[in-house]
Amino acid sequence: MELPSKLLENAVNEMSQLPGIGKRTALRLLLHLLKQPVEQTELLSSALTAMRNDIQFCKACHTIADDEICGICSNPSRDKSIICVVEDVRDVMAIENTGMFKGVYHVLGGKISPIEGIGPSQLKITSLVDKVKGGNISEIIFALSSTMEGDTTNFYIYRQIKDCELKTSTIARGIAVGDELEYADEVTLGRSLLNRIPFETSIKQ
Ligand SMILES: [Zn+2]
Numbered sequence: 400m401e402l403p404s405k406l407l408e409n410a411v412n413e414m415s416q417l418p419g420i421g422k423r424t425a426l427r428l429l430l431h432l433l434k435q436p437v438e439q440t441e442l443l444s445s446a447l448t449a450m451r452n453d454i455q456f457c458k459a460c461h462t463i464a465d466d467e468i469c470g471i472c473s474n475p476s477r478d479k480s481i482i483c484v485v486e487d488v489r490d491v492m493a494i495e496n497t498g499m500f501k502g503v504y505h506v507l508g509g510k511i512s513p514i515e516g517i518g519p520s521q522l523k524i525t526s527l528v529d530k531v532k533g534g535n536i537s538e539i540i541f542a543l544s545s546t547m548e549g550d551t552t553n554f555y556i557y558r559q560i561k562d563c564e565l566k567t568s569t570i571a572r573g574i575a576v577g578d579e580l581e582y583a584d585e586v587t588l589g590r591s592l593l594n595r596i597p598f599e600t601s602i603k604q
Pocket residue numbers: 457458459460461462468469470471472473
């Protein structure tokens with residue numbers, strides 16, 4: 400794409416690094432910004448910089464937070480003995496939207512995927528196993544998407560905690576195989592949580 404300005408070209412190149420944003424979309428968004436008052440661009444860039452610099456990851460559950468401990472983990476009415484294991488912050492948001500879960504989360508930061516070169520050590524698995532072995536946990540609910548990577552990750556974690564005294568369950572398969580959690584509607588996802596099944600049953604199916 401031949402652009403009349405190096406400055407515009409640089410901005411297009413940077414913006415099109417984002418997933419789902421091609422060069423044409425980047426150009427459209429930037430031309431829109433050029434038509435707006437300069438303050439709008441300044442507000443956008445300072446919001447992005449502040450987010451990138453100041454955002455934290457909860458020390459307890461690894462979700463995105465503004466403080467060391469997130470609002471869910473620091474809420475005294477949440478049951479800290481029930482941990483729902485999810486892939487990323489979008490899954491926390493999806494499950495929170497159902498209003499059906501009163502425990503806490505553990506955000507792994509992805510799934511084991513040999514194809515994408517993601518191994519267990521790149522995920523927050525050790526801190527989960529340590530939490531379980533530290534005691535005071537009554538149940539672990541696996542709520543990863545029903546993909547091969549999700550199943551592999553569940554099983555990898557399960558093998559390390561299966562001798563501990565606690566319940567392990569997985570969300571019911573109202574979530575279709577291959578579905579990403581964040582796209583499930585609230586009612587389906589809420590039901591899958593309520594109708595969760597023991598993990599042992601799910602791996603025998
Ligand atoms: Zn937290």
